Amino acid sequence: xxxxxxxxxxxxxxxFYVDIEDxxxxxxxxxxxxxxxxxxVLDGKKIVGMLCERKVTEYIIxxxxxxxxxxxxxxxxxxIDYEKIMDKIDHFVYPEDSVAKAVKIASKYKxxxxxxxxxEMNIVGIVTHTDLLLCFYHFLEDSNxxx
Numbered sequence: 001x002x003x004x005x006x007x008x009x010x011x012x013x014x015x016f017y018v019d020i021e022d023x024x025x026x027x028x029x030x031x032x033x034x035x036x037x038x039x040x041v042l043d044g045k046k047i048v049g050m051l052c053e054r055k056v057t058e059y060i061i062x063x064x065x066x067x068x069x070x071x072x073x074x075x076x077x078x079x080i081d082y083e084k085i086m087d088k089i090d091h092f093v094y095p096e097d098s099v100a101k102a103v104k105i106a107s108k109y110k111x112x113x114x115x116x117x118x119x120e121m122n123i124v125g126i127v128t129h130t131d132l133l134l135c136f137y138h139f140l141e142d143s144n145x146x147x
Contacts, residue, residue: 004098004099004100005098005099005135006095006096006097006098006099007093007094007095007096007097007098007099007101007102007116007125007127008095008096008116008125010099010127010131010132010134010135011095011116011124011125011126011127011131012125012126012127012128012131013124013125015040015123015125015126016030016034016036016039017039017040017041017042017123018030018039018040018041018042018051019041019042019043020041020042020043020048020049024056024059024085027039027041027051027056028056028060031051031053031056036053037052037053037054037112037113037128038050038051038052038053038112038113038126038128039051039052039053040115040123040126041086042123045122045123046120046121046122046123047089047092047115047117047121047122047123048086048088048089049083049086049087049088049089050086050087050089050113050115051085051086051087052087052112052113055085055087056085058085059085089115090109091105091109091111091114092114092115092116092117092121093105093114093115093116093117093127094116094117094118094119095116095118095124095125099132099135102114102127102132103132106129106132112128112129113126113127113128113129114126114127114128
């Protein structure tokens, strides 16, 4: 049953991330080259925020930042200087939590990705809508429901 499945069974652990001292340019490069939509922002090993591709793209479209820029100040400003594009971490799950808890949090707060943390708030993984959908898809497939 997917709702009783543990987060540790479906979370992504091979994470890409940026440090709070990294630049917006670096974050944009990672999002684009790795084809990901959510990028944790760390201060050491502790998660302090999440960048999403949509906000970074919106930031670029507003021409505040040119992704092709390789010199000057704008493209190399630190992420901490751009707190408006970084979502604060208000919601998260633990590896031992159930998928049901993640679904409840994601739907209630309209969150596309939840960081998975240990008890010291060190990031150990991430669970996205795609991970949750795949969990339910595999359940339906294994149950021969819909097909």
